[in-house]
Amino acid sequence: xxxxxxxxxxxxxxxxxxxxxxxxxxxxxxxxxxxxxxxxxxxxxxxxxxxxxxxxxxxxxxxxxxxxxxxxxxxxxxxxxxxxxxx
Amino acid sequence: xxxxxxxxxxxxxxxxxxxxxxxxxxxxxxxxxxxxxxxxxxxxxxxxxxxxxxxxxxxxxxxxxxxxxxxxxxxxxxxxxxxxxxxxxxxxxxxxxxxxxxxxxxxxxxx
Numbered sequence: 396x397x398x399x400x401x402x403x404x405x406x407x408x409x410x411x412x413x414x415x416x417x418x419x420x421x422x423x424x425x426x427x428x429x430x431x432x433x434x435x436x437x438x439x440x441x442x443x444x445x446x447x448x449x450x451x452x453x454x455x456x457x458x459x460x461x462x463x464x465x466x467x468x469x470x471x472x473x474x475x476x477x478x479x480x481x482x
Numbered sequence: 483x484x485x486x487x488x489x490x491x492x493x494x495x496x497x498x499x500x501x502x503x504x505x506x507x508x509x510x511x512x513x514x515x516x517x518x519x520x521x522x523x524x525x526x527x528x529x530x531x532x533x534x535x536x537x538x539x540x541x542x543x544x545x546x547x548x549x550x551x552x553x554x555x556x557x558x559x560x561x562x563x564x565x566x567x568x569x570x571x572x573x574x575x576x577x578x579x580x581x582x583x584x585x586x587x588x589x590x591x592x593x
Contacts, residue, residue, distance in 0.1 A: 441573060442566045449553050456553040462516065463554060465569050 396424040397459045405451045410435055414473070426462040432473040441467070488545045496559040500587040501531035504546055505556040509533050516568040517556045523575050529584050561587045 399417045406415045406429065413433035420426040429448065436444045444467040449456065456463055468476065483491075496502045501524065507513030509521045524531045536543040536555050543555060550557055550564045558565050560583055565571070574580035 441570045442564065445566060445570060446551070453553065457547075464516075466573075 397427075397455055398424065399427065402427060402429065402452070406431055406448070409447070409451050420462070420464070425460055427460065428464040428466070430466045430468070432468045432470055434470060436467050436469045485545055488542060489549055492546060492549050495532070495534065496562045499532040499559075500561055501529060501584065502559040503531050503533040503556060504536050504543075504559075505533055506535070506537050508535050513537060514555070516554075519568045520556045520558055520571050523571050523580070524584075527575075527581060527584055529588055560584065 399419050403415050403417045406417075407413060410431055410433040413431055413435075415432075416430040418428045418430075420428055431448055435447065439447075445465050448465050448467060449463070452460060452463065503509075503517075503520055503524070505512060505514070505517035505520065507517055509525075512518035512521055521533070536546060546555075546557065547553060552564060552567065554567050556567055558567070558571055565574070565580075565583070571580060574583070
C-alpha cells in the first residue's frame with residue numbers, strides 16, 4: 396500500500412511545475428493510475444516518458460504498488476486533449 | 483538454468499519473434515487485466531504473436547525486468563525492441579502507431 400498523496404508529492408518533486416493526477420483505482424491504495432503533464436516529456440518517446448515516471452517508484456512497483464498505469468502529456472498535448480473533451 | 487542462460491533465452495525470443503509478449507497467464511487464460519488488454523489489442527489487429535507466461539517461473543520476471551529495465555508486466559517487444567506495457571500499447575493502438583509498427587515487423591519477417 397502507498398498513500399496517493401505520497402505518489403503525487405514524489406511526482407511533483409520529480410517533474411517540477413507538472414500537473415499530476417493520482418487515482419486509486421480500487422480504493423485499496425495499491426492499484427493506481429497516474430497522469431503527468433510536464434514539459435520534460437517534450438521530444439521524448441512514449442517509452443522514455445513512462446520510464447521517467449516509473450523511476451521514482453523503482454522500490455515500490457511490484458511490492459506495495461501492484462498496478463501502476465501511466466498517462467503522460469506534454470502541456471501542448473494536454474491542452475489539445477482538454478479541447479477535445481469539451482467538444 | 484543460470485541467470486545468464488535465462489538472459490540468453492530472452493535475447494533469443496525477442497530476436498526470433500517479430501512480436502513477443504511477456505505476460506501474466508496465457509493468451510487464452512490471462513491472469514491480469516493489463517496482460518489481457520495487450521492480448522486483445524493484438525487479436526484485434528489480427529497478427530500472430532508469441533507469448534510467454536512469466537508466472538511459470540518466479541525468478542524469470544526479475545531477470546526479464548533487469549533485461550528490459552521495465553518494472554511491470556506485460557512487456558511487449560516488437561522486432562527485438564521493447565515498446566512498453568499495456569498503457570503504451572493502448573495509446574499506440576489508438577493513435578495508429580502500433581498498426582504501422584506491426585505492419586513493418588510482420589513484413590520484415592516475410593522477406
